[in-house]
Amino acid sequence: MSESAEMIAKRDKVQLGFWLYLMTDCMLFTSLFATYMILRNSTNGGPGGSELFSMGFVLVETLILLTSSYVCGLANLAIHNGRKKEFVVYLGATIALGIAFLTMELTEFGKLIGEGHTPQTSAFLSAFFTLVGTHGLHIAIGLIWASVLIWALYRQGRQEDILRKFSLFAVFWHFLDVVWIFIFTIVYAMGVK
Amino acid sequence: MDWQWLIGRMNLSYLPHEPITMGAAVGMPLTLVAIAAALTYFKKWGYLWREWITTVDAKRIGIMYGSVALIMLARGVFDALMIRSQTAVGGPGGSQLFNTDTYQQVFTSHGVIMIFFVAMGLMFALFNIAVPLMIGTRDVAFPFLNAVSFWLFFAGMILVNGSLIFGGFSIGGWLGYPPLTELQYSPGPGVDYWIWSLQVAGIGSLLSGINFFVTILKNRAPGMTFMRMPIFVWSVLVTTVLMMIAFPILTGSLALLSLDRLMGMHFFTSMGGGNPMMYVNLIWAWGHPEVYILVMPAFGIYSEIVATFSRKKLFGYKTMVIALIAIMFFSFIVWQHHFFTMGSGADVNAFFGIMTMIIAIPTGVKVFNWLFTMYRGRITFASPMIWFMCFAVTFTIGGVTGVLLAVPAIDFQVHNTLFLVAHFHNVIIGGVVFGYIAAITYWFPKMFGFHLHEGLGKAAAYFWQVGFLLSFMPLYALGLMGAVRRLDNYSDPSWIPFFIVSAVGVVVVGIGIACQLLQIAYSIWKRKELHATSDPWDGRTLEWSVPSPAPFYNYAIIPEVSRVDEWWYQKQEGVKAPKDSDYKDIVLPKNTSFGFVIGMTAFVGSGALIWHIWWLVVVSFIAIVVMIIMRTMDDFTEYTIPAAEVMRMDKEARA
Amino acid sequence: MQKAREYRRQQLRYAYAYLLAGALSIATYALAVSASTFTDTSFAVIVLCAAALQLYIQSRYFLHLDDKEAPRWRLLSYAFTWFTLLIIAVGSIWIMNHLNYNMGMSPDQMDQYMNSQSLKGF
Numbered sequence: 001m002s003e004s005a006e007m008i009a010k011r012d013k014v015q016l017g018f019w020l021y022l023m024t025d026c027m028l029f030t031s032l033f034a035t036y037m038i039l040r041n042s043t044n045g046g047p048g049g050s051e052l053f054s055m056g057f058v059l060v061e062t063l064i065l066l067t068s069s070y071v072c073g074l075a076n077l078a079i080h081n082g083r084k085k086e087f088v089v090y091l092g093a094t095i096a097l098g099i100a101f102l103t104m105e106l107t108e109f110g111k112l113i114g115e116g117h118t119p120q121t122s123a124f125l126s127a128f129f130t131l132v133g134t135h136g137l138h139i140a141i142g143l144i145w146a147s148v149l150i151w152a153l154y155r156q157g158r159q160e161d162i163l164r165k166f167s168l169f170a171v172f173w174h175f176l177d178v179v180w181i182f183i184f185t186i187v188y189a190m191g192v193k
Numbered sequence: 194m195d196w197q198w199l200i201g202r203m204n205l206s207y208l209p210h211e212p213i214t215m216g217a218a219v220g221m222p223l224t225l226v227a228i229a230a231a232l233t234y235f236k237k238w239g240y241l242w243r244e245w246i247t248t249v250d251a252k253r254i255g256i257m258y259g260s261v262a263l264i265m266l267a268r269g270v271f272d273a274l275m276i277r278s279q280t281a282v283g284g285p286g287g288s289q290l291f292n293t294d295t296y297q298q299v300f301t302s303h304g305v306i307m308i309f310f311v312a313m314g315l316m317f318a319l320f321n322i323a324v325p326l327m328i329g330t331r332d333v334a335f336p337f338l339n340a341v342s343f344w345l346f347f348a349g350m351i352l353v354n355g356s357l358i359f360g361g362f363s364i365g366g367w368l369g370y371p372p373l374t375e376l377q378y379s380p381g382p383g384v385d386y387w388i389w390s391l392q393v394a395g396i397g398s399l400l401s402g403i404n405f406f407v408t409i410l411k412n413r414a415p416g417m418t419f420m421r422m423p424i425f426v427w428s429v430l431v432t433t434v435l436m437m438i439a440f441p442i443l444t445g446s447l448a449l450l451s452l453d454r455l456m457g458m459h460f461f462t463s464m465g466g467g468n469p470m471m472y473v474n475l476i477w478a479w480g481h482p483e484v485y486i487l488v489m490p491a492f493g494i495y496s497e498i499v500a501t502f503s504r505k506k507l508f509g510y511k512t513m514v515i516a517l518i519a520i521m522f523f524s525f526i527v528w529q530h531h532f533f534t535m536g537s538g539a540d541v542n543a544f545f546g547i548m549t550m551i552i553a554i555p556t557g558v559k560v561f562n563w564l565f566t567m568y569r570g571r572i573t574f575a576s577p578m579i580w581f582m583c584f585a586v587t588f589t590i591g592g593v594t595g596v597l598l599a600v601p602a603i604d605f606q607v608h609n610t611l612f613l614v615a616h617f618h619n620v621i622i623g624g625v626v627f628g629y630i631a632a633i634t635y636w637f638p639k640m641f642g643f644h645l646h647e648g649l650g651k652a653a654a655y656f657w658q659v660g661f662l663l664s665f666m667p668l669y670a671l672g673l674m675g676a677v678r679r680l681d682n683y684s685d686p687s688w689i690p691f692f693i694v695s696a697v698g699v700v701v702v703g704i705g706i707a708c709q710l711l712q713i714a715y716s717i718w719k720r721k722e723l724h725a726t727s728d729p730w731d732g733r734t735l736e737w738s739v740p741s742p743a744p745f746y747n748y749a750i751i752p753e754v755s756r757v758d759e760w761w762y763q764k765q766e767g768v769k770a771p772k773d774s775d776y777k778d779i780v781l782p783k784n785t786s787f788g789f790v791i792g793m794t795a796f797v798g799s800g801a802l803i804w805h806i807w808w809l810v811v812v813s814f815i816a817i818v819v820m821i822i823m824r825t826m827d828d829f830t831e832y833t834i835p836a837a838e839v840m841r842m843d844k845e846a847r848a
Numbered sequence: 849m850q851k852a853r854e855y856r857r858q859q860l861r862y863a864y865a866y867l868l869a870g871a872l873s874i875a876t877y878a879l880a881v882s883a884s885t886f887t888d889t890s891f892a893v894i895v896l897c898a899a900a901l902q903l904y905i906q907s908r909y910f911l912h913l914d915d916k917e918a919p920r921w922r923l924l925s926y927a928f929t930w931f932t933l934l935i936i937a938v939g940s941i942w943i944m945n946h947l948n949y950n951m952g953m954s955p956d957q958m959d960q961y962m963n964s965q966s967l968k969g970f
Contacts, residue, residue, distance in 0.1 A: 006780065009411070012411065012919075013334045013335070013407050013411050016407050016410065016411065016919075016921060016922075017334065017335060017338075017403055017404070017407045019921075019922055019925065020403045020406060020407065020437060020925060021403055023437060023925055023926070023929040024399060024403070024437050024438075024440070024441045025441070026441075026929050026930075026933060027437075027438055027439075027441035027442060027929070027932070027933060027936070028441040028442075028444055028445050030441075030442075030933045030936055030937050031441065031442045031445030031446065031475055031478075031936070032445055032449075033937060034475070034936065034937045034940040034941065035445075035449060035460065035471060035475070037937070037940075037941055038468060038471050038940070038941065038944045039460070039466065039467075039468060039471070042459075042465075042466030042467070042468070043466065044459070044465050044466040055877055055880050055881050056877075056881075058877075059873065059874065059877040062873050062877075063870055063873065063874075066866065066869055066870055066873065067866070069906070069910060070862060070863075070865075070866035070910075073862045073909075073910050074859060074862060077855065077858055077859060077862070081851065081855050119452075119456065119458050120456065120457040120458060120459070120465075121459075121465070122459060122465055122466045123459040123460060123462075123465055123466030123467045123468065124466060125459075126452070126453075126458035126459045126460050126465075126467075127460065129458075130449065130452060130458070130460075144818075148822055152826065161828075165825070171911065174906065174910040174911050175911070177906060177910070178903060178906050178907065178911070181873075181899050181902050181903060181906070182899055182903075184873065184876065184899075185876060185895050185896060185898070185899040186896075186899075188880070189876050189877070189879070189880040189895050190891070190892055190895065192880050192881070193880060193886075193888060193891050193892075410921070434928075438929070438932050442936065468944070470944065470947060471940075471944060474940050474943055474944060475940070478936055478939075478940065525932055525935055525936075526935060526939070528939075529939075529943055535947065536946075536947050537943050537946040537947055538946045538947075538965070539965060540946070541942065541943055541946050
């Protein structure tokens, strides 16, 4: 199944356009990171990162997301080599690990809020919940997207179509892990110190 | 049964109480009803839906952007008239024409409308109208996204105007600094209207930035390398880079402010550890690139106009490109100059002050290059050229006062005085407004097939120029005398003559705008006499090689380019008629209603956020997600025109 | 057969990148929870370097941002985005940290500070 020149050109444009969108997403996260960095000591008299964050928990979260990104890469490789079954397995694992990550994050948020450390308590907490929450929102959207992809695969199953759509998702998913590197380092690791 | 959750915090007390706002609240819906009645009477609903609302053709979208922008220009100038009439009578012993709360809404909406809906609107109009034609292609890279961007812009526009009818607008100035715009001091819906109209329009702008960047990178005609593109296209390219970098910062800042207001967070509140100064920092990190986003396409337009009307190739193409790129880079590292007085200290102020002064250099290079282009050219003083000459004088004055303001020590004296107001109007009116009006005059024949009346156009230019001088030169003096901005009354009687002259100036500008409205109406009436050929200005760039009005497919045969100003040289060498075998099948995107529906859903969702109707927020959000998924699953978004049909249409258009 | 081997090779590349990235995360964790002897600044520098290294590994091996494979515009726009991102982030932190308000001084201390600044003779 070869692609016509127009199809290739169109795919190229969509990939460039999506990549540029991700770069704008980078800038959005930059403003959230900058805000967090400025406000991280404004705890309104309450506890800061070192009291509230549990590094072990966050390390597990981090490794889960990293594994999810790795498995997503394997899925990308699989579909580029026409291995449909492997692709579905890896994509399923990506989604499962993503759900696990999100569950852990929501548990962390729930615990903090339950103890009275809400985003309304202080500027630090507002910034924390917004930065980490925005990342979580992107993860949630990614999970919805991946599920729609699996549904589309069984609905139409046209290889090059799914290939094109999936490679966009894969870039998105890897990008979210890149952002998480900095959340892990700047928010949690530097917050705990 | 408690129904309150159904309508959030809406209630009748939010209807306007002041005569002017009540007038607008009645006048606007009445106008809409009149338009609807006319459409029904002339049976044009189908036409409107098929040809305009569901279109994905960049030219049509551009015309819609331009129409909305011009209507909003009328409202923005009316706001200016209100402001200046108040200040003219606001001296000691004077009167209060409208209460201060209304006055604050007026200057806020004046700024918001002029920047976000007039300037950005006209800019996107010109991008859509000119860029695909200039690079020899049929449409932008993502036509559907283009339509979505327009309808998001439209949604923002409805929100700003809707606030007049129900709820009132923000009183926080066009940038909405907290803590004034926090819940504590602005509990009503006004600031929320402001936040969401900017947020929605801003997302539209961001998507357009991506769209046009990819278009210029990927849709250029074969043979058109970067250094063979028209300079206007270069200016658009550089502008889209700025848009992609800067607009997310606006999205972020507005989102944080809305979290403060909707969820009681503490980013910028004065309590709870918030830092309002962080907002000022972030919003200007967007705001400064924004003003360069507005002015750089105008620079590109001047390059095209000066070369065409001097019948001479642009002087220093390469240095013009380098200057554009330099201005782009520098516009990222100057934003702190908008808050020298906030207290960052001498080191920080010095750095940003020096960077600000450096930007004047590439800008000066451009001005000189335009003048050198004119030198020894055979100049035609058509109205676009008149607008350019008005720009050259006006913008230079404004630029010079900008360098003055770049010195922190001076800025400490005149920050937020009328001196500042005079400076930015100087550069925006001289640079942006004059440029966009010139561009409309220049490209109008290409879009509609007839000219705008020249005499009225020149009259408009002269009225604008004189009106500008009368409106804003007194403000420089007032600023130095200590008059701060956004005041509706003052106690120094020696200021009164200056304010009166300024008010007269606004009236003169108003006459200029009346000339323009008259020009449009008259030109439509006399369109047969004002008929335009495909190349009415003896132009240099590719868009003048297609018939006027431009056919919906732009080019029947995609041109091949081998140099800058390809069309000019083709004319010198003799334009070759196309062979029958040159015509190929054309694939074009189909019309779709999704752009309109997504835009209107964004409007409904924003309204729901403003009025705290939470169930509607959820429904709107889900609807948008579902529509996006449906669109991505749709495989049949294009249609083909066979080559024979293309040939037939082309021969007919050229006959 | 050749294709299958190439496939395995690429899978291994992903695996190596994954393990390296994971190791860096664990190292950052270890440093953060240890009863450390580092100052705040040197700790920040070390973990940011680890983050930058992980960024490089993920960008290169997961996002395929190496010079030969990806189209040029991807790497170029990525580099440019990082460049402006750092300007905005570092610039904002520089500006905000310098604000008088944040220096937390009393009015008398502020007077003293302003006087000492003016004596520097800028």
